Amino acid sequence: MQSFLKVIQLHKNESALIKSAAKGNREAQHMLYELHAPKMFSICRCYIKDVQHAEEAMLNGFFKVFTNLKSFREEGSFEGWIRRIMVRESISFLRQQKNIEFPVEEIDFKNTHNDAINIDIEVDQIQQLIDALPEGYKMVFVMYAIEGYKHHEIATMLNITEGTSKSQLFKTRKMLQERLKELNKNTGYGIK
Numbered sequence: 001m002q003s004f005l006k007v008i009q010l011h012k013n014e015s016a017l018i019k020s021a022a023k024g025n026r027e028a029q030h031m032l033y034e035l036h037a038p039k040m041f042s043i044c045r046c047y048i049k050d051v052q053h054a055e056e057a058m059l060n061g062f063f064k065v066f067t068n069l070k071s072f073r074e075e076g077s078f079e080g081w082i083r084r085i086m087v088r089e090s091i092s093f094l095r096q097q098k099n100i101e102f103p104v105e106e107i108d109f110k111n112t113h114n115d116a117i118n119i120d121i122e123v124d125q126i127q128q129l130i131d132a133l134p135e136g137y138k139m140v141f142v143m144y145a146i147e148g149y150k151h152h153e154i155a156t157m158l159n160i161t162e163g164t165s166k167s168q169l170f171k172t173r174k175m176l177q178e179r180l181k182e183l184n185k186n187t188g189y190g191i192k
Contacts, residue, residue: 018078022069029066036079037062040086046142047090049131053097054090061089087147091157094135129179133172140168141176 014035020028041058048054064085072081130138139158143149144165149157151165158165 014078015074018069018072018074021066022072032065033062036082039079040082043083043086043147044090045127046130046146047087047139048093053093057089057093058086060093061086064089083147087143088157091139094139098135125183129176129183132179133175137168137172137175140165141172144169 014032017028017031021032037058040061041055044054044058044061045051048057061082065082068085072078130141133141140154143154143157144151151162151169154160154165155162160168
């Protein structure tokens with residue numbers, strides 16, 4: 001019973017848990033993993049279509065987390081620090097798997113219409129739509145729309161220009177709108 005109370009006490013104080021894990025305490029590392037793995041897996045899964053590969057990227061990311069835990073300075077949230085590692089690990093995995101292209105095409109953003117489409121759709125269907133995107137489009141979309149990165153941050157992380165990031169996001173939105181319209185036709189969902 002005492003060890004259970006000790007675990008609860010450690011769990012409540014994440015800062016102490018992080019310090020203990022940084023010193024190599026396997027139990028503390030395991031607890032941090034259990035605490036953050038579900039969210040981190042979902043981050044990797046947003047980037048990587050194959051579940052097993054997403055899990056592999058997450059595990060590699062956690063290896064980097066525990067290897068570099070002493071460099072965490074508590075200047076931001078621990079979860080945010082881990083998220084950045086997982087995003088970079090996912091991007092690195094995708095780069096190793098295939099050559100990701102970011103086609104550059106001039107787009108006049110001022111003269112385009114942003115037709116909003118709202119349909120009833122399941123989370124799994126949304127993930128399928130995202131998974132079907134070309135890798136470059138998907139990475140920019142997930143980084144911008146889900147992770148909240150700014151275009152200059154995306155450009156830096158992906159080694160592309162800020163304009164390319166904006167262009168990729170624009171094209172992704174158009175592609176998703178078209179696929180949502182098609183889904184609406186095929187499934188009979190009502191547009192709201």
